[in-house]
Amino acid sequence: MKNSLLIFWILLLIPILCFSQKNSFQGKVIDEKTKEAIPFVNIGVEGKPLGTITDDRGFFSISNIKTDNNLVFSCIGYKSKRLSYNEISNTKIISLIPQARELSEVTITGMTAKAVIKEALKRIDENYHTSDIYLDVSYSQTRENKDSIFFMTNLKGIYKHKGYDNLNLNIKSIYCNMQTINSEYSEFDIQQIDFVTELDYLKLRPNSFEYSMDIVYDSNNESSYIITITHKNNKPVVIPFYVRMDPRIIKFSINCNDFAITKIEEIFDINSRDKIFNSIYYNYKFTNFYAIYNYTKYKEKYLISNVFRKHITEVYPKKGFEEIKNKYIFMEGINEYKTLFNINNIYFSESEFENKRGNSKEIKTFDELKEIDEFKILLMDDKEYSFQ
Numbered sequence: 001m002k003n004s005l006l007i008f009w010i011l012l013l014i015p016i017l018c019f020s021q022k023n024s025f026q027g028k029v030i031d032e033k034t035k036e037a038i039p040f041v042n043i044g045v046e047g048k049p050l051g052t053i054t055d056d057r058g059f060f061s062i063s064n065i066k067t068d069n070n071l072v073f074s075c076i077g078y079k080s081k082r083l084s085y086n087e088i089s090n091t092k093i094i095s096l097i098p099q100a101r102e103l104s105e106v107t108i109t110g111m112t113a114k115a116v117i118k119e120a121l122k123r124i125d126e127n128y129h130t131s132d133i134y135l136d137v138s139y140s141q142t143r144e145n146k147d148s149i150f151f152m153t154n155l156k157g158i159y160k161h162k163g164y165d166n167l168n169l170n171i172k173s174i175y176c177n178m179q180t181i182n183s184e185y186s187e188f189d190i191q192q193i194d195f196v197t198e199l200d201y202l203k204l205r206p207n208s209f210e211y212s213m214d215i216v217y218d219s220n221n222e223s224s225y226i227i228t229i230t231h232k233n234n235k236p237v238v239i240p241f242y243v244r245m246d247p248r249i250i251k252f253s254i255n256c257n258d259f260a261i262t263k264i265e266e267i268f269d270i271n272s273r274d275k276i277f278n279s280i281y282y283n284y285k286f287t288n289f290y291a292i293y294n295y296t297k298y299k300e301k302y303l304i305s306n307v308f309r310k311h312i313t314e315v316y317p318k319k320g321f322e323e324i325k326n327k328y329i330f331m332e333g334i335n336e337y338k339t340l341f342n343i344n345n346i347y348f349s350e351s352e353f354e355n356k357r358g359n360s361k362e363i364k365t366f367d368e369l370k371e372i373d374e375f376k377i378l379l380m381d382d383k384e385y386s387f388q
Helices: 002-020 085-089 113-122 200-204 321-328 373-379
Strands: 023-031 042-045 051-053 059-065 070-074 081-084 093-096 133-145 148-161 171-180 209-213 217-219 222-231 237-239 243-245 248-255 261-268 282-298 301-317 333-347 360-363
Touching (some): 023 085, 023 373, 042 059, 042 301, 051 059, 051 282, 051 301, 081 085, 113 200, 113 248, 133 373, 148 373, 200 237, 200 243, 282 333, 301 321
Parallel strands (some): 171 360
Antiparallel strands (some): 042 070, 133 148, 148 171, 222 248, 282 301
16 A cells, blocks of 8 residues: 555656756757758747857757747748747757848838937837846856866856946846856856947947948848948047947847847957957957847847857967966967856846845866756767768
């Protein structure tokens, strides 16, 4: 009898335990026709703020998926794909169908690229959450030198976002938990991740840039302006006591209906950065830099969803370099730096989450950290997914 009761309770608990597991999926997104990887595909959990992005090689990793969740894969120029939990469980290769690029009727409205950007900036307070929100975030980064990873950190926490009002951009940590293989590094500024909060230079110096408007894509019955801005004469934009913007290319995806900025691609103009920059303890030169910022609509307003950044810098040591290299987390030679930022949940009041977790920092080994889901996308290689 006792054995029968034990078996009964075990059978009863199995589906509960299975449902409560934090399921993790890794894979690669490819073009169905060419079989080539598609970088920077937005991957969202339908109806929720949770999501991630593929890296520059098309790889992705996503965790905390429940059995009743559906994943939506979307990228400008491709038809979106919706997969159920069971479908994503049975495949590691997701293929997207290219979508014909068609000029939408909105292209004949007479608005110039500069006018579209101006309207998008004007509507930031209208389109994005402006009241206090609390973001449950995860932020992982790696640094590589000479084909070996010498630094990794994984941060999770709750951050209070004061909205997108220009006078109130304060974003602060409520609590955080950091795991790292380097005891020196502990700083993190979520405001630098949220690019929409950093666009005042476009309002203050709009004539310092060249504007172009690409084809407007129709995707899921929604159209987007694709606006590209570059620096005039390849010169930095300097606003005294505020910012210095070195030459770069920035591409905005702007929803044609409400003028919300839904995606930003930032690429440094490497050709204009051939010179070596001088610092006190070292000289350095950028050889590559790009970042992708995705925004999602949640409860009628937009906010940051996920970010992928990668840059490669060549460092030339000077006297005193050995004393400061650990503090700034780089080494002599080529340094490759990758970060992945994801929003795991959004709360609209402190009562919605437990605010008793405090702040902690834990030093782990590389082998321990590399098993964390957030690092899967940063550490994947093409050998793991070969096409038959």
